[in-house]
Amino acid sequence: MHKLLILTALLLSCGVSQAGEVLIGDSEVVYQTIALESSNQPMEGQALVALTLINRARDRHTTPEIEALRPFQYSCWNEGGKWAKRWIRRFYTPEASQRARMALKRAITLSVRPEYQGIRHYHVIGVHPKWAKGAVPVFRVGSHLFYSNIK
16 A cells, blocks of 8 residues: 555656655656557556556666657657657647546556556557567557566
8 A cells, every 4th residue: 555655646756766666757758658659548558558657667767757768668759759749739638638647547556456567568459569479468458468577
């Protein structure tokens, strides 16, 4: 319960505490990543995309913002964010932002449950990334497959 309380607090700065809990700030980059990667997915799918940010930040001792902008991790920021800038203007509506915020809150709740702690990767069905070869998805939500414990 202690971890849930820390994760639930939307702090002014982001990072990882000495105890290893992810401290999540109120970051537009995180909300934009969730929305641009999954706004066409059901809420549970958006929450799992948000969860990949949380889990990667926890495992790498960084922040969700750093993980969102890490090269070649979230396709919306590839090519220096050119794609994202264009799509943010067109599709990052107040409604999409609100849904991303709700998805992040849901992901925070899921992040303390053991069966969700290893989820760091996902892809669209029909895409076959090298890292997924031989891996078995743990969840299929909307048009995304989610994987646990891929490094």
